[in-house]
Amino acid sequence: MFKTLKNDLPASVVVFFVALPLCLGIALASGAPLFSGLIAGIIGGIVVGSLSGSKIGVSGPAAGLAAIVFTAIQDLGYESFLVAVVLGGIIQLIFGLLKAGVIGYYFPSSVIKGMLTGIGIIIILKQIPHFFGMDKDPQGDFAFLQIDGENTFTELLKAINALISGNVSIGATVIALISMLILLLWSNVLSKKGKVFQIVQGPLVAVAVGIIFFVSTAGTNLNISVDHLVAVPVPDGFDSFLSQFNFPNFTAITNPAIWVTAFTIALVASLETLLCVEATDKLDPHKNVTPTNKELFAQGTGNIISGLIGGLPITQVIVRSSANIQSGGRSKLSAIIHGFLLLISVILIPTLLNKIPLSVLAAILFIVGYKLAKPALFKKMYNLGWKQFIPFTVTVIGIVFTDLLVGIGLGLLVGIIVILLKSYQNSHFLHIQDKSNGKHRIKMELAEEVTFFNKGAILKELDNLPRDTYLEFDVTKTRYLDHDIIEILDDFAFKAKERNIDIKLISKRGVVENPPSFIEFFQLRPKSNISLS
Structure with missing residues (x-):
């Protein structure tokens, strides 16, 4: 693991700067203490990062759970909610024991x-609104509908109107543009000039410049409002620091609502994690494969510890993971170091962190977002055909206008419909030959597996056969034949006599002319299927 330290250390710094505002923002969006988001980020980095089998995945508090957490805290109280987090972690351990991680492999x-x-x-x-210093809503609020009553596009329109009318924060906008120039210059030019520019990452330089800018412009017209700075809790002393930790109220464990919340957290957190594992493995240039059941163990352990000391629920998070990959992270050491950076910084330098403009971090996230959603990808998916493009597009639209899980659910539903359509179309091959001896010669060859999904297509073809046809019905390549299909064939054998259709059944069991009964030929019991392998 330490062989890749030269790659992992710079990447961990970038992930740290991406994770810091998200930890705080997700806690705020969840109606939880700000410190609880930092706890989840630290545990997600150090504990989950150490136990995980993923080399490039990074875990922490998830925006996808914010609505669930917000409701649970309002209904249960925070200390009782922490009991549900601990129980949710235990349930995730059980999922790992039951090998439930295999679910992640079934998403198109x-x-x-x-x-x-x-x-x-x-x-x-x-x-974009944070970039121009216009949005005070937490950066961790990734849902379409936000906690302040706005949504993604109303916030965007407000930022655009402010930009047109000149009401943007000049200081925030200037340092955001400077940060963007630094990031682009670093990644496209300087990183190729020497090793020092590869070790010291552009985001670190951008943040340092942002702090200097904020301090030096205080009291001028370029001053950045405190509302648009990072807001890490600053303790007065050691006792004040310890008081930020909350502990579960286990006397509430008999409350049925606690268990419902625990199962909800376990299911949603596990699903988000498995989806992120699949996504990060696809992004990974080294094509590492994450053991999904081990990941559930790691996440469950992380949630147990997070809940015990007052943290939010944890999942693997695609924003941090993709930032890690884009910054050259190679092993789990990157995630672990980022966790230690969070821990050390909130203890030693919280005041310095609170001088970082959110617009600088917005510039860093803007680059991360662009690399995930390059326009060329849309063209590539379109060129792959409608079977790939439609589920892809539905997923994108669903996520943008609802949330992560709903968008994925819609895309998966469309993907299933596409599979059913192709199954309907590919149940058989029809070969029309020349007419001879007064009869049409047609050969129908069934696919390798034919199920009840194919009933409509096969029934349509059989009903459309003209009178006076000689049909060669070939099942030699068919390994599985659903009983529903055999019933259709059996009914057709009876109708064929009335339409002067002769049938030649070709199978591995032999050739039969005009079989009186397909069911008897395959020697089936009622309502059974047949394996022809």
Whole structure:
């Protein structure tokens, strides 16, 4: 793991700057203490990062759980909610024991790519108001409908109107543009000039310049409002620092609502994690494969510890993971170091962190979002055909206008419909030959597996056969034949006599002319299927 330290250390710094505002923003969006988001980020980095089998995945508090957490805290109280977090972690351990991680492999590639692109678009749209110093809403609020009553596009329109009318924060906008120039110059030019520019990452330089800018412009017309700075809780002393930790109220464990919340957290957190694992493995240039059941163990352990000391629920997070990949992270050491950076910084330098303009971090996230949602990807998916493009597009639109899980669910639903349509179309091959001896010669060859999904297509073809036809019905390549299909064939054998259709059944069991009964030929019991392998 330490062989890749030269790659992981710079990447961990970038992930740290991406994670810091998100930890705070998600806590604020969840109606939880700000410090709880930092706890989840620290545990997600150090504990989950150490136990995980993923080399490039980064875990922390998830925006997708914010609405669930907000409601649970309002209904249960924070200390009782922490009990649900601990129980949710235990349930995730059980999921790992039951090998539930295999679920992550059943999401179509088009949906996973749509998820990445949708998140990239959301990041860009959400950061534009912060870029111009116009939005005080937390950066961790990635849902379409926000906690302040606005939505993604109303916030964007307000920022555009402010930009047109000149009412933007000049200081925030100037330092955001400077940061963007630094990031682009660093990645496209300087990083190729020497090793020092690869070790010292552009985002670190941009943040340092942002702090200097904020301090030096205090009291001028370029001054940045405190509302548009990072807001890490600053303790007065050691006792004040310890008082930020909350502990579960286990006397509430008999409350049924606690268990409902725990199962909800476990299910949603596990699903988000498995989806992010699949997505990060696709982004990984080294094509590492994450053991999904081990990941559930790691996430469950992280949630147990996070809940015990007052933290929010944890999942693997695609924003941080993609930032890690884009910054050259190679091993889990990057995630672990980012967790230690969060821990050390909130203890030693919270005051310095609170001088970082959000518009600088918005510029960093803007680059992350663009790399996830490059326009060329839309063209690539379109060129792959409608079976890939439609689920991809539906997933993107669903995520942008609802949230992560709803968007993925819509994309998956469309993907299933596409599979059913193709199954309907590919149940058989029809070969029409010349007419001879007064009869049409047609050969119908069934596919390798034929199920009840194919009933409509096969029934349509059989009903459309003209009178006076000689039909060669070939099942030699068919390994599985659903009983519903055999019933259709059996009914057709009876109708064929009335339409002067002769049937030649070709199978591995032999050739039969005009079989009186397909059911008897396959020697089936009622309502059974047949394996022809």
